[in-house]
Amino acid sequence: MPYFSRGYRANPTLRVTKANTAEQFKEWWRSLPPEDITVFSDRSEQYKDGQRGVGYGFAVYQQARKISDGLGTIYSISHVFDVEAVRA
Numbered sequence: 001m002p003y004f005s006r007g008y009r010a011n012p013t014l015r016v017t018k019a020n021t022a023e024q025f026k027e028w029w030r031s032l033p034p035e036d037i038t039v040f041s042d043r044s045e046q047y048k049d050g051q052r053g054v055g056y057g058f059a060v061y062q063q064a065r066k067i068s069d070g071l072g073t074i075y076s077i078s079h080v081f082d083v084e085a086v087r088a
Contacts (some may be wrong), residue, residue, distance in 0.1 A: 002026050003008065020058075022075055025074060030031075030064070034062075034063050034081050035062075036062070037060060037061070037067075038060070038061045038062070039059070039060050039061075040058065040059045040061070041056065041057065041058040041059075041081055042056065042057050042058075043055065043056045043057075043083045043084060044056075044080075045080045050067045051076065052076045053073055053076060054073060054074050054075075054076065054079065054080060054082065055071065055072060055073040055074070055083065055085060056071065056072055056073075056074075056080050056084075057069075057070070057071040057072075058070055059072070072086070
């Protein structure tokens with residue numbers, strides 16, 4: 001059974017499976033010109049042992065080959081918005 005946010009009554013996936021979506025993405029990715037660069041990134045905020053951490057990660061690809069990646073954390077008093085700017 002799919003998970004919906006509280007109060008959200010529509011299926012946000014439009015009933016498309018993860019496998020189908022992944023295949024559509026791969027097809028799109030393969031269609032990019034060879035000079036295009038794709039950057040995947042994420043950020044997080046979590047608590048571990050009572051300490052707050054804000055971090056980020058990224059991976060850079062060209063022609064489906066990883067050419068760079070990295071991760072890091074910033075000051076614990078920062079917010080997720082701050083890490084968005086650092087990550088970029």
